[in-house]
Amino acid sequence: MNFSELFELSGLLGRFSPDGKCLALCVQHSLVVRDVSSLQVRQLYTCLDKIQYIEWSSDSLFILCAMYKRGIVQVWSLEQPDWHCKIDEGSAGLVASCWSPDGRHILNTTEFHCSLSLCQLRITVWSLCTKSVSYIKYPKACQQGVVFTKDGRYMAVAERRDCKDFISIFVCSNWQLLRHFDTETQDLFGIEWAPNGCVLAAWDSCLEYKVLLYSLDGRLLSSYRAYEWPLGIKSVAWSPSSQFLAIGSFDEKVRILNHVTWKKITEFEHPATIASKKTIVYKEVEKSPSVETERLSFPPTKALASSLFSTQSKYEISQVPVSLQYIKPVADRANPKVGVGMLAFSADNCFLATKNDSIPNAVWVWDIRRLKLLVVLEQLCPIQGFQWDPRQPRLALCTGTSRVFLWSPAGCVAVQVPGEGDFQIVSLSWHSSGDSMVLLSKDNCCVCYLEREEVK
Numbered sequence: 001m002n003f004s005e006l007f008e009l010s011g012l013l014g015r016f017s018p019d020g021k022c023l024a025l026c027v028q029h030s031l032v033v034r035d036v037s038s039l040q041v042r043q044l045y046t047c048l049d050k051i052q053y054i055e056w057s058s059d060s061l062f063i064l065c066a067m068y069k070r071g072i073v074q075v076w077s078l079e080q081p082d083w084h085c086k087i088d089e090g091s092a093g094l095v096a097s098c099w100s101p102d103g104r105h106i107l108n109t110t111e112f113h114c115s116l117s118l119c120q121l122r123i124t125v126w127s128l129c130t131k132s133v134s135y136i137k138y139p140k141a142c143q144q145g146v147v148f149t150k151d152g153r154y155m156a157v158a159e160r161r162d163c164k165d166f167i168s169i170f171v172c173s174n175w176q177l178l179r180h181f182d183t184e185t186q187d188l189f190g191i192e193w194a195p196n197g198c199v200l201a202a203w204d205s206c207l208e209y210k211v212l213l214y215s216l217d218g219r220l221l222s223s224y225r226a227y228e229w230p231l232g233i234k235s236v237a238w239s240p241s242s243q244f245l246a247i248g249s250f251d252e253k254v255r256i257l258n259h260v261t262w263k264k265i266t267e268f269e270h271p272a273t274i275a276s277k278k279t280i281v282y283k284e285v286e287k288s289p290s291v292e293t294e295r296l297s298f299p300p301t302k303a304l305a306s307s308l309f310s311t312q313s314k315y316e317i318s319q320v321p322v323s324l325q326y327i328k329p330v331a332d333r334a335n336p337k338v339g340v341g342m343l344a345f346s347a348d349n350c351f352l353a354t355k356n357d358s359i360p361n362a363v364w365v366w367d368i369r370r371l372k373l374l375v376v377l378e379q380l381c382p383i384q385g386f387q388w389d390p391r392q393p394r395l396a397l398c399t400g401t402s403r404v405f406l407w408s409p410a411g412c413v414a415v416q417v418p419g420e421g422d423f424q425i426v427s428l429s430w431h432s433s434g435d436s437m438v439l440l441s442k443d444n445c446c447v448c449y450l451e452r453e454e455v456k
Contacts, residue, residue, distance in 0.1 A: 001415050004039055004447040007032075012427050013051060014445045017060040020432045022078070024063055025445065026051045031065055033078065036431070039447065045076045045084075057103030058152070062128075064106060066097040073097050073108060075128065087126055095121070095141075101152025101172055104128050109139060109146070123157070125175055134175045140165065144190035149197035154178065154216065156200055158188050167191065167202065169216065181218040185210060189233070194242040199259070201238070201245060206231045211247060213262050222262035226255055231336075237343035237352075244349075244368065248340030252356050256371070266371045270340065270356035270364060272326040274376055281318040282412045283378045284405070286311045313380070313403050315412040324359050324378060344386065346393045353395055355383050363397055365407065377407060384426045391434035398425040404439060404448060417446065 013026035022042060025032045028050050033043040045065075053066040065074045071094040075085035092110035100107060106126045111119050123136035123146070138159045139145055145158035152172055159166040165188035169179040187205040194201070199221065204210040209232030213221040224247075226232075231250035238245055244265075245257040254268040274281050288311050329336040342355040351374070352366040360382035365375040379399045386397035394408040402423045406413050417423050417439065427440040437448045 001451070002449040003417055003419075004449075006419060006421075006423060006444040006446050007034075009440060009443060009445040010050075011052060012440045012442070013054050014429070014438050014440050015054055015056060016429065016431050016438060017056045017063075018058055018432065019060040021060065023438060023447070024054055024056065026054055026065070031063070031076065033063070036436075036447075043076070043078060043081055045074075047074050048072055048086075053097060055097070055099055057099050058101055059103045062099075062103060064097060064099065066094065068094050070094075071110075073106060075106065085128060089124070092122075096146075098146070100125070100155075101148050107146065111141075136168070136170070136175075138166075140188060142189050144192060147191055147193050147200075148172065149193045150195050151197055154193075154197065156191055156193065158191050158202070160188075167200070167214070167218075169200075169218070179216075179218040181214075183212060183214075184220070184223065185212065190236065192236060192238060194238050194245075194259075195240055196242040199242070201236060203233050203236055203247075206233060206250060208232060209249070211236070211245070211257075213245075224255075224257060224262065224264070226253075226264075227251070231339070234339040234341050235343045237345060239345045239349050239352075239368070240347055241349045244345075246343050246345070246352060248343050248354065250336075250339035252339055252358060254340050254343065254352070254354055254366075256368075268352075268354070268364070268366055268373065270354070270359060272324050272359060273321055274324065274373075275321040276373065277320055279320065279373050279376060281320065281322045281376045281378060282315040282407070283318045283322075284313055284380050284414060285316050286313050286380065288312075312416065313401075313414040315377075315414060318378070322376075322378070324362050324376070326359055329358060342383075342386065344388055346388045346395070347390050348393055351388075351393055351395075353386055353388070355386070361399075363395070363407075365395065375407065377405070377412065379405070385428060387428060387430055389434040390430055390432055394434070396428055396430065396437060398428050398439070400424050400426050404428065404437070406450075415448075417448075419446075 008027050015024045023034045031045040035042050047065050049067040049070045051065045052068050071089040073087040077083045089110050092112040096109040108124045121139045125134040138161050140158040140160040148155050155170045157168045165183045165185045185204045186208045189205040191202045200214045202212045211224045235248035243259045247255045252270045258265045329338040337357045341357045344353045354364045361379045363377045367374040381399040384398050384400045397405045402417045424441050425439045
């Protein structure tokens, strides 16, 4: 495993292009585009204000930079550096911006004040080719309210009209309305297409446990409710094959629905004590390296001291039963640290990684083929994020330290990022090839290069 030098970064805004050839990094007002193979600067753009969001077009030819405070979106071209586009939403407050699947339209969600000091949202669709503008009224301010099918043909929008939830489905080729229907939700919180684009999942806020499955033509296929009164759904994830829908809940369980009957086939619990001998518990441990000081020339250089005297991390297999660190949530506070807040399926559909927020230092890996717990990774620090390799069953995770951790069916490894200073990794993202990752801290980032493992 090799690492690049550290590059300056702001806002955790570092993104690989979809074709894998470029890496975009933001530094305050500046957008730096580097060549992935050499990491040399390919383009440098200067925006009108501090960049708060970036996104590549699907064909990797354009990149948008959103400056929400100014209500401005700037678009840059990699093929024609002299060309640029500026979209100014004016007095309307810009709250979100994204590309359409064709990479030639930009969807801006704006907020403007109407009578009685009420706020109303509107989506504006800007065409880069024809410069035409289309409007979508009444989008709902929720966590996940605008989603596209994987093939880019359809868009679903969560809406709120007259104190009732609706979903509209549009054809992306001409932005015509295909279906419009109301939902059986009290407060629609999110929507998500199955990867095959045939089913749309919609779920209620945490106050109402309800998941609804709709067909492309708006028919309600099924609804699921695990319980009624306590806090309900916290996270939702489709498997890449569209065969399973995983629902993470505030009761610290994950429920798996199947695509045939849309009924629960199993539920995964996250107890604080691992007792099964069939589960492998990898525990991260720190050890100080032994250094023969008499062989050193003093004073050592900073780099030498950093490499010789810093603690090293590795995994050890714990003997069951194992008690994990459990943090009791504060019941009288909003957004309690409880429940399954992170879910991710591996690309081959064989594994599911989860995190129970009450046990912040552990990642759970479930075998979907056998519907059982396979591995628990117990870290020294709380999990900041994890992501699966897009090409093989290999999970990368970070804990706000200068180490990156990898799990695969072959085992676990903890790797220290070399260099001076305190590089605290709080986010990471895989390259589309699975051969590298970008590791992000608050102020810096670096690229980690890996050797591809053989999948047996």
